[in-house]
Amino acid sequence: MSLEDTPEEIATPAPAVGRISARAVLFTLVAVALAVAAITLYAVPVWAAVTVVVLLVALGFFARSGEEPARRRPASAARAGGRRRPWPDLGVKIVVEAIDEPCIVVDAGGAVRWFNREAASRVPTLKRGDPLSFAIRVTALLDAVDTVVALGRSETIEWLDKVPTERWSQAHFAPLYVPPNAADGDRPPDFVMIRIEDLTEARRLERMRADFVANASHELRTPLAAVTGFIETLQGPARDDARARERFLAVMAEQTARMKRLIDDLLSLSRVEMRAHLRPEARVDLCEVLSHVVDLVGPAARAQEARVEFSGCDAPRAVRGDRDELIQVFTNLVENAVKYGGDRIEITARDEGGHVAVAVRDHGDGIDPVHLPRLTERFYRAHAETSGAKRGTGLGLAIVKHIVNRHGGRLDIVSRLGEGSTFTVVLDRWGGGEVNKKQ
Amino acid sequence: MTNHTVVAYDQELKELAGRIAEMGGMAEGLVADAIGALVRGDTGLAQRVILSDARLDRLQRTVEEQAITIIARRQPMASDLRQIFVAMRVSGDLERVGDLAKSIAKRVIAMGGQVQVKSIVIGVEHLADIALEQLKAVLDAFTARDVEAAMAVRERDEQIDALYTSLFRELLTYMMEDPRNITFCTHLLFCAKNIERMGDHATNVAEAVAYMVTGEVVSDDRPKVNDAEQMKLEGDA
Numbered sequence: 001m002s003l004e005d006t007p008e009e010i011a012t013p014a015p016a017v018g019r020i021s022a023r024a025v026l027f028t029l030v031a032v033a034l035a036v037a038a039i040t041l042y043a044v045p046v047w048a049a050v051t052v053v054v055l056l057v058a059l060g061f062f063a064r065s066g067e068e069p070a071r072r073r074p075a076s077a078a079r080a081g082g083r084r085r086p087w088p089d090l091g092v093k094i095v096v097e098a099i100d101e102p103c104i105v106v107d108a109g110g111a112v113r114w115f116n117r118e119a120a121s122r123v124p125t126l127k128r129g130d131p132l133s134f135a136i137r138v139t140a141l142l143d144a145v146d147t148v149v150a151l152g153r154s155e156t157i158e159w160l161d162k163v164p165t166e167r168w169s170q171a172h173f174a175p176l177y178v179p180p181n182a183a184d185g186d187r188p189p190d191f192v193m194i195r196i197e198d199l200t201e202a203r204r205l206e207r208m209r210a211d212f213v214a215n216a217s218h219e220l221r222t223p224l225a226a227v228t229g230f231i232e233t234l235q236g237p238a239r240d241d242a243r244a245r246e247r248f249l250a251v252m253a254e255q256t257a258r259m260k261r262l263i264d265d266l267l268s269l270s271r272v273e274m275r276a277h278l279r280p281e282a283r284v285d286l287c288e289v290l291s292h293v294v295d296l297v298g299p300a301a302r303a304q305e306a307r308v309e310f311s312g313c314d315a316p317r318a319v320r321g322d323r324d325e326l327i328q329v330f331t332n333l334v335e336n337a338v339k340y341g342g343d344r345i346e347i348t349a350r351d352e353g354g355h356v357a358v359a360v361r362d363h364g365d366g367i368d369p370v371h372l373p374r375l376t377e378r379f380y381r382a383h384a385e386t387s388g389a390k391r392g393t394g395l396g397l398a399i400v401k402h403i404v405n406r407h408g409g410r411l412d413i414v415s416r417l418g419e420g421s422t423f424t425v426v427l428d429r430w431g432g433g434e435v436n437k438k439q
Numbered sequence: 440m441t442n443h444t445v446v447a448y449d450q451e452l453k454e455l456a457g458r459i460a461e462m463g464g465m466a467e468g469l470v471a472d473a474i475g476a477l478v479r480g481d482t483g484l485a486q487r488v489i490l491s492d493a494r495l496d497r498l499q500r501t502v503e504e505q506a507i508t509i510i511a512r513r514q515p516m517a518s519d520l521r522q523i524f525v526a527m528r529v530s531g532d533l534e535r536v537g538d539l540a541k542s543i544a545k546r547v548i549a550m551g552g553q554v555q556v557k558s559i560v561i562g563v564e565h566l567a568d569i570a571l572e573q574l575k576a577v578l579d580a581f582t583a584r585d586v587e588a589a590m591a592v593r594e595r596d597e598q599i600d601a602l603y604t605s606l607f608r609e610l611l612t613y614m615m616e617d618p619r620n621i622t623f624c625t626h627l628l629f630c631a632k633n634i635e636r637m638g639d640h641a642t643n644v645a646e647a648v649a650y651m652v653t654g655e656v657v658s659d660d661r662p663k664v665n666d667a668e669q670m671k672l673e674g675d676a
Binding site: 110125137140142160218369370371379380 | 453454456457458460461463464465467468471557558561562565568571572575578579582583598601602604605608
């Protein structure tokens with residue numbers, strides 16, 4: 001983007017000057033021609049002819065300078081009829097380019113006039129000449145532009161984007177006057193400069209704590225109640241019953257293990273959510289991740305007498321991602337498959353356009369289609385009765401979904417009752433295009 | 440978009456589209472706020488949603504006036520005329536989305552901000568998240584004049600329908616479990632229905648975008664979740 005590049009220039013002064021001086025030249029020529037004709041045909045004295053010519057030419061220039069004010073009013077014309085709108089001058093452009101946060105300059109009518117590279121990458125739909133609302137539809141922000149234009153004072157607002165990921169931003173608005181003179185203080189600003197700051201990290205941290213406490217206390221209450229109940233029984237009626245003590249202690253151990261898993265899952269969910277708006281950039285070999293996961297899940301699979309088949313990894317498949325998080329994604333998926341999926345689990349990696357798709361297929365009972373859209377909600381359990389017994393926390397798929405989202409990837413779930421389910425994770429190949437470019 | 444000889448005409452059309460985007464942003468904001476009020480039981484926020492809906496209505500009237508003025512002054516033809524016509528239609532849809540958000544806010548106040556069954560509210564929130572995604576995608580498609588993206592929105596509407604059916608089932612279970620849940624669950628059911636309708640409006644906008652760009656009315660062969668089955672489910676229960 002070059003600084004000189006201003007497309008769709010609406011009120012360019014250059015052609016106007018050209019037209020006027022052409023007219024003046026024509027005017028002078030006609031005057032001279034008339035004078036020559038007058039001297040030759042009517043024997044008018046030369047000095048008189050010259051005087052008339054000079055007067056006429058002077059008149060021509062006077063008329064030209066009389067048009068000047070009309071050309072110099074683009075700013076007010078813009079406010080009056082939206083007809084002529086000025087462009088920011090080079091100085092404004094250079095300053096905007098130099099700011100290291102997204103920065104946009106709009107005119108008094110709310111049309112985008114200039115923006116820097118950071119703004120273009122934050123809001124890819126920004127286009128010079130378009131109304132600001134085309135790119136950013138936040139009501140508070142559009143209102144703030146109007147306020148700044150009307151009152152000529154700076155302004156700060158905050159807003160929250162919910163889609164695609166939660167994102168808090170703060171925008172600072174400053175009126176710009178070109179040229180910057182304070183002679184008439186009532187002049188409305190020509191432009192408004194908008195500087196956008198990302199507050200997501202800070203806000204997330206605050207929210208994370210609150211969410212964690214709420215979720216944890218709610219979900220921990222059930223196992224905790226069970227453990228308390230058993231303790232009371234052991235202290236009271238079952239004090240001297242060796243067999244009951246044995247059994248109760250086993251149940252208590254199971255419940256506390258469940259609480260531990262819950263806390264682990266909640267923590268990793270919070271961690272992923274914390275960074276949901278940052279795309280991981282590292283190069284990760286998906287095949288290495290997958291064979292690591294197969295090793296991790298091996299013992300659990302053998303205990304369930306399930307066979308894990310792993311194919312499609314003759315050569316490394318590099319993706320853009322975060323190794324630890326991807327290990328967690330596939331561990332959760334394969335663990336689920338082992339838990340609910342019958343005796344055979346197939347893991348297949350394959351190319352899909354510019355992306356890598358990994359499918360985890362099981363041959364279990366499958367999932368009723370009514371549950372499919374809601375599987376990735378936190379604490380949603382498709383088999384509420386059996387899931388608790390199978391040691392699920394209801395967070396596994398929520399974590400998977402969050403991590404995949406953060407990677408700009410996609411999670412597809414296909415399932416038929418009686419035939420098993422396939423969970424497919426599609427990720428960007430290292431150096432490839434984006435999976436979700438067009439959602 | 441081809442440029443017109445009269446630059447001001449181009450600008451008027453662009454301004455009209457800008458107003459639609461503005462309405463879209465306002466509608467998105469209202470929906471997000473209404474759902475936020477529902478999830479957190481925030482009656483103050485709900486009040487604000489109800490008040491700001493009037494602004495969306497005013498903006499819709501402005502859009503209509505602007506559209507009429509352009510038609511009267513410029514005698515638009517072909518794609519310009521379609522653009523203006525679509526702007527009016529989309530503004531109607533967005534205004535309805537605002538009304539639906541308002542109705543959710545009213546229910547939040549009626550419920551007195553009490554959230555009894557947390558898990559089901561999460562379900563409604565999930566439904567709203569998808570609806571908001573759809574709204575955003577379709578509004579982006581509108582400003583970018585992207586038929587492909589608009590059609591993708593239309594295809595995805597079945598997700599909302601499926602989720603709504605699932606929520607319906609769950610709410611019924613809660614009502615059958617304990618009659619004291621009925622008031623709360625009925626309110627939530629209506630909220631879910633409202634969100635499902637927002638999805639339908641997003642679909643309408645998607646079709647309007649396709650019409651605006653191609654000039655052809657989208658044929659009605661959308662892959663739909665079996666309507667009859669859903670009705671049966673609702674009837675059975």
